Amino acid sequence: MSTVSYVLNDSGPVAPDRRTRVLDAVRVLEYSPNESARNLKRRSASRIGMVVPDLTNQFFAMITEGVHQAASARDVLVVLVVPGSSEQSEEAQTRLLRSQRVDGVIYLTSTGSMPEACYELARSGPVVLVDEQIPGIDLPAVVCDSRRGARQVAQHVLDKGHRDVAIIGGPEGLWTAQQRLAGYREALAGAGIDPDTVPVYYGDYQQSSGRDMAERALAAQTRPTALICANDLMAVGAMEYCREQGLRMPEDVSIVGFDDLPLSSLLTPRLTTVRQPARDMGYRAATVLFDLIENRTPEPMDPLPTTLQDRSSVCTISGSVNE
Incomplete structure (x- = not known):
């Protein structure tokens, strides 16, 4: 048994003729090692x-x-x-x-x-x-570092002059959603905007919820000029809704996401986002x-x-x- 183990695992010295005999037996018997047993031992x-x-x-x-x-x-x-x-x-x-x-x-x-x-x-x-x-x-x-990424993308929106913004956040119980919301709020506070005055619409990270939350956000008395979305799929849903309403992007509504999915650079307009x-x-x-x-x-x-x-x-x- 030890000789066979030395050959199969290349773990010890075996004479060439004996190594050949072992390998011939492996072929004849169509032997396959039990990987679970081998790895348990190791x-x-x-x-x-x-x-x-x-x-x-x-x-x-x-x-x-x-x-x-x-x-x-x-x-x-x-x-x-x-x-x-x-x-x-x-x-x-x-x-x-x-x-x-x-x-x-x-x-x-x-x-x-x-x-x-x-x-x-x-x-x-x-x-x-x-x-x-x-x-x-x-x-x-x-x-x-979701918090830093969220702060950076929100700051980008603010640096472009947007002040009437709305946030489409992720599920309230998820750590990632909480971190991103905290980052957005930090950027708003740093720009002199009270974060508590900025509406947050909680989606579920799915495209359909991005569409639904965009509909709610854009129905507000003061229509936001920018939607800050907590992931790319919800940003895609928001873009879908804006297109259905005949709104131009980014001229009428600017939109950002988070994740940088492969599809994000293929959209029209190409989506500004955070790459993870x-x-x-x-x-x-x-x-x-x-x-x-x-x-x-x-x-x-x-x-x-x-x-x-x-x-x-x-x-x-x-x-x-x-x-």
């Missing part, structure tokens, strides 16, 4: 789980791609669970994932909470959060998970940087500093 992963709410969202898909890239480099299988956005479905799908006996889990929540089944997973193996932090939950999390390194987030989350599985202490995790993507969806208001 304290390494054979398969990990990932919970992602929606793969039609390009941002989530890019995070998943980063996880897959890191896992493939280690020959690790990714068991993907896509529960949708309801807590009941998330609970059921996470229990299904638990039955697969994965070595660890990367968890991307759409509800701002973790189902009980995920707590059970965390008690039996490592769990790493990505793109969200859950208050009161002591788990490693890989996130971007989604693939890097997924890759780093997987790397942290592998460290935990192998009983290594992960490197300290600062938020990943975001960058403003200045395109053509924001116009300059007469009299601004950038006119």
